[in-house]
Structure formats: structure tokens, C-alpha cells
Amino acid sequence: MANIKDVAKKAGVSVTTVSRVINNRGYIGKSTRQKVEQAMEDINYSPNQIARALQRSQSFIIGVIVPDSQHPFFAELIKNMELYAYQRNYKLMLCNSLDEAEKEANYMSMLRENRVDGIIMCSQTLDVEEYKKASLPIVSFDRILSSQIPYVSSDNFHGGTLATEHLIEQGCRKLLHLSGPLNLEVLPNRRADAFKLTCMKHDIPYRIVEGEFSREAFSYYPEEFIRGKIDGSLHEYDGVFCSNDLIAYALYMYAVKRGIRVPEDLKIIGYDYNSFTKILQTPRLTTINQPAGRLGKKLCSTLINMIEDKESDAVSNSIIDVELIKGETT
Amino acid sequence: MANIKDVAKKAGVSVTTVSRVINNRGYIGKSTRQKVEQAMEDINYSPNQIARALQRSQSFIIGVIVPDSQHPFFAELIKNMELYAYQRNYKLMLCNSLDEAEKEANYMSMLRENRVDGIIMCSQTLDVEEYKKASLPIVSFDRILSSQIPYVSSDNFHGGTLATEHLIEQGCRKLLHLSGPLNLEVLPNRRADAFKLTCMKHDIPYRIVEGEFSREAFSYYPEEFIRGKIDGSLHEYDGVFCSNDLIAYALYMYAVKRGIRVPEDLKIIGYDYNSFTKILQTPRLTTINQPAGRLGKKLCSTLINMIEDKESDAVSNSIIDVELIKGETT
Numbered sequence: 001m002a003n004i005k006d007v008a009k010k011a012g013v014s015v016t017t018v019s020r021v022i023n024n025r026g027y028i029g030k031s032t033r034q035k036v037e038q039a040m041e042d043i044n045y046s047p048n049q050i051a052r053a054l055q056r057s058q059s060f061i062i063g064v065i066v067p068d069s070q071h072p073f074f075a076e077l078i079k080n081m082e083l084y085a086y087q088r089n090y091k092l093m094l095c096n097s098l099d100e101a102e103k104e105a106n107y108m109s110m111l112r113e114n115r116v117d118g119i120i121m122c123s124q125t126l127d128v129e130e131y132k133k134a135s136l137p138i139v140s141f142d143r144i145l146s147s148q149i150p151y152v153s154s155d156n157f158h159g160g161t162l163a164t165e166h167l168i169e170q171g172c173r174k175l176l177h178l179s180g181p182l183n184l185e186v187l188p189n190r191r192a193d194a195f196k197l198t199c200m201k202h203d204i205p206y207r208i209v210e211g212e213f214s215r216e217a218f219s220y221y222p223e224e225f226i227r228g229k230i231d232g233s234l235h236e237y238d239g240v241f242c243s244n245d246l247i248a249y250a251l252y253m254y255a256v257k258r259g260i261r262v263p264e265d266l267k268i269i270g271y272d273y274n275s276f277t278k279i280l281q282t283p284r285l286t287t288i289n290q291p292a293g294r295l296g297k298k299l300c301s302t303l304i305n306m307i308e309d310k311e312s313d314a315v316s317n318s319i320i321d322v323e324l325i326k327g328e329t330t
Numbered sequence: 331m332a333n334i335k336d337v338a339k340k341a342g343v344s345v346t347t348v349s350r351v352i353n354n355r356g357y358i359g360k361s362t363r364q365k366v367e368q369a370m371e372d373i374n375y376s377p378n379q380i381a382r383a384l385q386r387s388q389s390f391i392i393g394v395i396v397p398d399s400q401h402p403f404f405a406e407l408i409k410n411m412e413l414y415a416y417q418r419n420y421k422l423m424l425c426n427s428l429d430e431a432e433k434e435a436n437y438m439s440m441l442r443e444n445r446v447d448g449i450i451m452c453s454q455t456l457d458v459e460e461y462k463k464a465s466l467p468i469v470s471f472d473r474i475l476s477s478q479i480p481y482v483s484s485d486n487f488h489g490g491t492l493a494t495e496h497l498i499e500q501g502c503r504k505l506l507h508l509s510g511p512l513n514l515e516v517l518p519n520r521r522a523d524a525f526k527l528t529c530m531k532h533d534i535p536y537r538i539v540e541g542e543f544s545r546e547a548f549s550y551y552p553e554e555f556i557r558g559k560i561d562g563s564l565h566e567y568d569g570v571f572c573s574n575d576l577i578a579y580a581l582y583m584y585a586v587k588r589g590i591r592v593p594e595d596l597k598i599i600g601y602d603y604n605s606f607t608k609i610l611q612t613p614r615l616t617t618i619n620q621p622a623g624r625l626g627k628k629l630c631s632t633l634i635n636m637i638e639d640k641e642s643d644a645v646s647n648s649i650i651d652v653e654l655i656k657g658e659t660t
Binding site for chain 2: 023037046048050059070075076078079083086091092093094095098103110114137220221249253275276278279280282298299324
């Protein structure tokens with residue numbers, strides 16, 4: 001069956017020129033256009049093939065699925081992805097899954113139908129098998145989906161170690177970790193692993209309390225979560241490692257309202273250093289900087305390289321380093 | 331020249347069926363497909379026309395251009411637009427202009443090339459003429475582009491009145507307004523107009539200080555702006571109306587650091603009630619709620635109605651009401 005190269009050969013023009021005629025783009029002289037159309041007819045390049053060729057052509061659109069684009073961390077990640085994509089001539093199609101599996105699945109098929117060139121997956125509610133089925137290039141944020149799908153994440157284990165070591169160095173002797181949900185196998189769980197191991201190494205008693213992230217992610221000020229999970233037991237601890245900055249801020253407010261002095265009686269460290277934390281002046285939170293700028297850029301560049309087949313042989317995972325930001329809460 | 335209807339007639343099928351064959355979508359039996367392709371050949375429906383028909387078909391993509399998707403107000407607006415668009419089967423393509431005219435212009439043409447069905451324009455750096463040239467449905471946020479392009483905004487004049495009246499009711503007798511840049515004719519300037527008129531009406535001395543919004547919008551914590559614009563003169567005023575919450579927060583911190591008691595010596599009111607403000611606990615800012623949820627939904631529904639030609643005859647502008655949120659800074 002004839003293909004676009006045959007048409008180009010027959011018409012004596014480049015494949016790009018044929019593609020331009022089909023796509024009605026760029027400046028094509030009338031005679032060239034006629035030559036190409038004649039060649040299509042001559043070699044029986046059918047209307048349906050033309051449609052297919054059009055559909056095969058790159059859309060330069062990247063689909064991004066996040067739990068919630070309004071969340072300060074994701075808002076920063078998205079902006080940085082978009083700025084990088086623009087430099088490489090790609091556009092971002094934005095999707096909010098709200099951590100609902102059904103919405104996420106709908107978006108996956110919607111994006112396929114819209115012929116995006118690839119997907120950056122920052123929402124993790126579906127079974128891993130669902131992502132494997134997708135016939136598109138995918139890059140995952142914070143989760144290992146398969147050995148064929150590259151992931152990008154911050155160095156969660158190092159972040160958890162830094163946070164816990166810092167609390168211990170500051171004199172804490174009984175530690176609490178408020179983590180995300182640990183039932184799903186995602187990379188931020190390494191923060192809890194590192195917390196546990198670091199406590200064991202230093203012979204420090206500890207407790208881990210799991211959050212229901214899927215809900216908490218949207219109540220940005222997780223006062224309920226703090227009240228429900230901590231209740232009267234906060235005085236038993238002298239240091240808390242929170243799995244994100246918003247929980248750390250809510251815990252700080254909770255403690256202060258109850259007359260617990262931070263950092264004198266209780267030291268608090270967060271995770272993210274997101275745009276909320278950067279604006280916040282009282283208190284300046286001690287936290288782990290998970291650099292949204294570098295993460296967003298790496299997610300995008302990994303996907304675009306896959307789309308453009310520049311690193312076709314090696315799945316390249318990336319772990320971006322984190323750093324301690326010393327604030328006033330430790 | 332033959333068109334898609336002629337093809338349908340010749341093949342004895344519906345236009346939808348022809349469109350499906352061209353688009354390679356849906357389930358088309360082999361014989362139907364052959365009939366349609368034969369009809370195309372018979373009546374000389376050329377490859378180029380097919381490409382054009384494909385391009386005319388709706389993309390169900392809406393382009394959104396914002397100055398900065400990470401800014402807490404725009405992040406909330408975008409999320410709400412996206413959630414509404416999803417309900418009506420549209421997708422959002424996100425563009426950050428960073429308030430640069432060149433980037434904005436590039437995006438305008440990029441979106442046209444990508445065959446978006448319409449544009450929601452929340453960035454205002456180009457001359458009005460540029461927007462008029464676009465051959466696509468456009469809805470504008472916070473700016474009147476032409477009598478043919480509908481706009482959506484919050485009731486900026488009412489917001490400015492509410493804020494100023496509130497300061498006066500709380501006992502303020504010399505007022506300052508920190509506004510955005512007033513050289514560009516945008517609807518948020520009505521806040522400054524209302525401030526001025528309300529002060530005049532109550533015989534209250536006042537001053538308006540203009541910000542350079544294009545830069546300030548990205549330094550989320552506008553400490554420099556406050557220091558540069560206010561310097562030592564803050565003690566001359568007992569009430570300040572800030573054109574957004576981040577400026578109000580920075581002003582609060584500036585005052586507190588200099589021993590000025592808020593609200594006793596100085597009353598501060600902001601504008602937006604954005605997601606930063608909603609999370610912030612100390613202080614709870616007094617502000618004007620510009621409802622991002624309703625604004626986002628209205629921007630999207632107006633555009634989709636235009637695209638689907640449901641309100642083709644009337645350009646329907648929308649002004650969404652605002653409300654005073656009483657916090658601790660007044």
C-alpha cells in the first residue's frame with residue numbers, strides 16, 4: 001500500500017512538503033500543491049490513508065494528570081513543566097484527577113483520543129496494569145509503574161533521613177511521623193522508611209501515623225486530620241516529621257493554640273518547601289526542599305526525549321536531590 | 331467544489347458517517363468505508379479538502395492564557411475552569427505568558443495552529459487590536475477587549491467600595507490604596523476608582539500608590555514593593571486597601587516588624603481571598619472574596635456556549651459579585 005514517502009517520491013518533493021499539503025500548513029505554491037495532489041491520485045493514496053497520516057502526525061501536546069492543580073506543590077510543578085515544554089515547542093493539556101480512579105481512567109482515554117504525544121502521570125490511583133496498557137510514552141512522578149515506564153521523583157529516602165537526623169541533632173528524643181497513606185506503593189513512602197531506620201539507628205522511640213492523603217490533599221489546611229490523628233497525645237513527643245508543609249503548618253497552629261512552645265517544647269519539620277511555605281513569614285517552616293522547578297523540567301524533558309526517540313534504548317529514571325531548609329520550627 | 335455533504339449524498343450515508351471515515355473514528359463497516367471512499371473519488375473530493383474537513387472538526391480543546399499558573403489566585407481559577415470543562419467534555423491547554431507580550435502573542439498563534447476551539451484570555455499585555463484579529467471565539471478575564479469579545483470579571487467597583495467603606499466604618503481617617511498598574515485599561519482599575527470616590531464621598535484624605543504588577547505578580551512575597559513604595563510614610567495612614575492579598579500580607583509583616591499594631595494603629599484589607607489566604611491562620615486577613623470557583627466556571631461556560639453557538643447573537647458579559655471577608659487585620 002502506498003505511503004507518504006511514495007507520494008513524495010512520485011511528486012518529486014520532500015516528505016515535509018507532502019505533509020504540509022495534507023496538513024494545510026505553511027506556504028505551499030499552487031503548482032506544488034497540484035503536483036502533490038496529482039501524485040496522491042496517481043498512486044492511489046486513499047482519503048483514509050490521508051486521515052491516518054494526519055492522525056499519525058505529532059500533536060506536540062503533552063497530557064499532564066495531577067491530583068489537584070491548585071495545590072501549591074502541583075501548581076509550581078505544572079508551571080515549571082509548562083515553561084520548559086514551551087521552550088521545546090510543546091503544549092500542556094492539564095487534567096485534575098482529584099485522586100478519583102474513574103476520573104483518572106477517563107483522562108487516560110481522553111488524552112489518547114486527543115492524540116497527545118505522551119503523558120506525565122502525577123496521580124496514582126489506578127492499578128499499575130492500567131498504565132502499562134496505554135500505548136503512549138508515559139513518565140511517572142513519584143511512582144514506579146513498570147520497568148518500561150521511567151519515573152522522576154525527589155530523593156524521598158534522603159529527604160526522610162535529613163529530616164529525622166535534623167530533629168535528633170536538635171535534641172529530640174521521641175519522634176512522631178505524620179505520613180501519607182502507606183498502603184499504596186509510591187515513592188514518598190521512602191520518607192517513612194527513612195524515618196523509621198534513622199530512629200532505630202539512633203535508638204530513638206518513634207511512632208508513624210498514616211494520613212488519608214486522597215482526602216487530605218484537598219483540605220489544604222488539614223486541621224481535622226491533625227485533631228483526629230493526634231488528639232491529646234502530642235505532648236508525648238518532642239519532634240514531628242510531617243510528610244508535607246501544609247500538615248506541618250496545621251500542626252504548628254494546633255500546638256501553639258494548646259500552649260505548646262515551638263520549637264522549645266516541640267520541633268516540627270515539613271516536606272516540599274512549596275510556594276505557600278515560601279510566602280509564609282510566621283513561622284518560617286523548617287522543611288525539606290523538593291525542588292518543583294527541577295522536577296517539572298526533568299519530567300518534561302524525559303517525556304519529550306522519549307517522544308522524539310532520543311533515548312529509545314534506555315529507560316532513564318531520575319531522582320532529584322533534596323535539601324534541608326532551616327526555619328524557625330526546629 | 332464538492333463538499334462533505336455531497337460525499338454523503340453520493341455514498342448514501344450520513345455526514346457523520348463520512349466524517350467518521352475521514353477521522354478514522356468509531357465503528358465503520360468495511361463496505362460502508364469503501365462506499366464512502368469511492369464516493370470521494372467519484373465526485374473528486376480532493377485530499378486537500380479532506381485535510382481541511384479534518385481541521386474544521388472540533389478539537390474540544392480550550393486554550394487558557396494566564397500570566398502565571400502558579401499564582402494562588404490563578405491556580406484556583408485554572409482548577410475550576412478545568413473541572414467545569416471536563417464536565418462538558420472539553421480539555422484545557424495551559425499557557426503561561428509571564429506577562430510578556432511576545433510570549434502572549436506566540437501563544438495566540440500556537441493555539442490557533444493547534445486548532446483549539448476557543449481561548450480564555452487572562453493575560454493582558456497586547457494591544458486590544460491583536461485580540462480582535464484572532465479568528466477564534468475568545469472570552470476575556472478582567473479586561474474589555476472589544477464589544478464583540480465577552481468578558482468576565484468580579485465586581486471590582488463594588489469590591490473597592492466594600493473595602494473602603496469597611497475601613498471607614500472601622501474608624502480609619504486617612505487612607506492609602508496600593509493598586510496594580512493603572513496605565514493599562516483593565517477592569518481591576520475600578521477598585522482604585524471606587525476607593526477614590528468613596529474617600530471623596532466621606533471627605534477622607536487619601537493617596538493611591540501604583541504597583542508594577544507585571545513584576546510584582548511573580549515575586550509572590552512583595553516585600554521589595556512594600557519597602558520601595560511605602561518607605562517611612564506608613565505611619566501617616568490608619569488604613570490601607572491593598573489590591574491583592576499577597577500585598578496585604580507583606581504589608582502586615584512590614585508593619586508588625588516596625589512595631590505598628592494591626593489592627594489597632596493600622597487596618598489592612600486585601601483582595602482575592604485566594605488559596606494562600608484561605609490556608610493562612612495568622613493573621614486571618616480581612617479581604618474581598620473574588621470567587622475563583624464561580625469566575626472559572628463562568629469563563630468556561632461563556633466560551634463553550636460561544637463555540638457551540640448557543641448564544642450567537644448576544645455577547646454576554648458577566649460580572650460576578652464579591653463579598654467582604656472579615657478577618658483580624660481590620
